[in-house]
Amino acid sequence: MDEELKTINNDLNDALSKLLKSAPKCTESALQQRKRKIATLIRLHVRHLQQTVIVSRRRQQQRTRRRLKQLRSLFMQQMIELQSSYLQMFVMLRMKHAQLQHDEEMETVRDNINTAASDSNLATETVGQTLFWEHTIPQYSDEQFLDSLHVTRSTFKSLCNQLSSALHSVPDLTSTVGVILPDKCVGLALYFLASGERISIISEQFAIPRIHTIKCLKVFCNAVMASLGKALRRLPQSEADCANVVAGFKRECNMPAALVGVLGVCCIPLRCPRKQYAGISTLRMEFLLDDRMLFRELRLGNAHGTKAPLPPMFAEAPNLLKQLPPRCINNRLVPAFVLAPANQNYPLRPWLLQRYSDPVAPHEYDFNEVADHLQELSDCAMHRLMSRWRFLSQPLDISFQTASCIISAATVLHNLLEELSEPHMLEWGNTVDVSRFRSAPIDPRADASADVKQALEVRDFLARTISSTEI
Structure with a gap:
């Protein structure tokens, strides 16, 4: 733009210098004509200045501001997208961490809250099912019984006889689904020890709530320690x-x-x-x-x-x-x-x-x-x-x-x-x-x-x- 202004000024100066040099030789009419030409050139010069300074410079400034605004908008948009992606990833990782950390705790809380409902539902569901201890285990062969409880049937009966008096005297062997007999308590404990299954699975198989399953294990272990511990561990x-x-x-x-x-x-x-x-x-x-x-x-x-x-x-x-x-x-x-x-x-x-x-x-x-x-x-x-x-x-x-x-x-x-x-x-x-x-x-x-x-x-x-x- 500066070069254009310089060119216009140079053209105007050349024209004025030519007019001044030729002025003495001109008549009155020619002089008036030259003045009109000078006025026309001045008007054109002013118009060119207005177009160059006011219009071109303004448009260039507008284009610059518009470009900066677009760049700023693009930058802000990318920043917003990055922040949104980071927040989504952070929330997802936090949720996954919380889920892994509190999975067992929430399972226990749900079990405690729904104990009564679980007991009633379990009692209802097991009516038409084949109970694991009452129906499945008695049909096992001697090899299957040994592989499930890791004791023979004769040893299991002997163990039940030795612990029956201690188990009968404990009031904890009752739940909302009924009384837990001593032989079922012994079978549940041995199956838990031998199988390595989690307590929640054991409670489902024996149709006993989780809380009562843990109580049954404690009662059995206390009976074993009271009856056999002193004689076998010294x-x-x-x-x-x-x-x-x-x-x-x-x-x-x-x-x-x-x-x-x-x-x-x-x-x-x-x-x-x-x-x-x-x-x-x-x-x-x-x-x-x-x-x-x-x-x-x-x-x-x-x-x-x-x-x-x-x-x-x-x-x-x-x-x-x-x-x-x-x-x-x-x-x-x-x-x-x-x-x-x-x-x-x-x-x-x-x-x-x-x-x-x-x-x-x-x-x-x-x-x-x-x-x-x-x-x-x-x-x-x-x-x-x-x-x-x-x-x-x-x-x-x-x-x-x-x-x-x-x-x-x-x-x-x-x-x-x-x-x-x-x-x-x-x-x-x-x-x-x-x-x-x-x-x-x-x-x-x-x-x-x-x-x-x-x-x-x-x-x-x-x-x-x-x-x-x-x-």
Whole structure:
């Protein structure tokens, strides 16, 4: 536009200069004609200026503003679209997170709210159905019964007879759908332990509301612990019992006759549906095994709770191990001891020995070889327990207290069935992987106890005894 103005001004200046140079030679009429031409040129010049300055510049400014407005509108539109997409994605992720986090809680809340309706509907629906316990289980063959409950029919009847008095005296074995008979309570509990199904599925199969199903499990476990727990879960204390256990370990792995048990540890995952147990995600299980892989002692703790973790089993004195009489080995009294699990940072005590962390001498390697073999027995015992009671092989959708009660009763029943030589099918353990339940080691602590020196001496003596008697 500036160039156009410059061109117009130049043209006008040229025309005026020509008129001025030719003016003296012109007549009056010619002069008037030239003046009219000058006026016409001035008008044209003014018109060109108006068109250039007022119209062209204005249009250019309008085009610029319109272009900026379009760009601004496009930018704002893209920003709005991005913000809308982000909000939609954020809302979707939040909803999915909330759904995954509160799925179990909402299921429990709905069950609690609709308990009465569920009871009545369940009672109505089961009238025309084939009831699982009343009709299906009695038609099973002996093999099918064993595969479903993991006990034989004769053992099931014997167990019902032993627990009937304890179960009859409990008022909790009643629900809105009727009275839960003792044999149905025992069958429900065994089917839950053996199948590994979730409690909601068990309650549907046995036509019992979820709340009453959990009560039935608790009543059964309390009855088992009251009737059989003391007889089947205890540390070897009598002289005859200790002699049998240490002799069994000596036959198994050439360990000198002072070992009364092998310690094991594992972690059972929990999937608690309630808010008050939301912080508990793992149940730590410590156990003591004898030479027949029976559970003699059991301790359950919360591995991720708010309370301080419990010290390792038998790590502190006094304890039951120190009450056992010492054993005489090669004319030397050796305290009765148990073998701690490897790589768990258990303290070293005369009654709580563990493998050499960095073996150097031949007798140290011999002791570690025996210790490793004994730890394999611990893994084997856990595999048998989890394959017999498959509810342990998956996260439990129950509270910490309920899980502790059921697991304690499950170990007692396992011991009972092992002593009765009940069948244990290999296919039960095809899907069980004990390595998934390895426990993380406890935090190492500085150990300044005076018992460490004696423990080292006892372990060296036992290691040299193993090397001298090795065939």
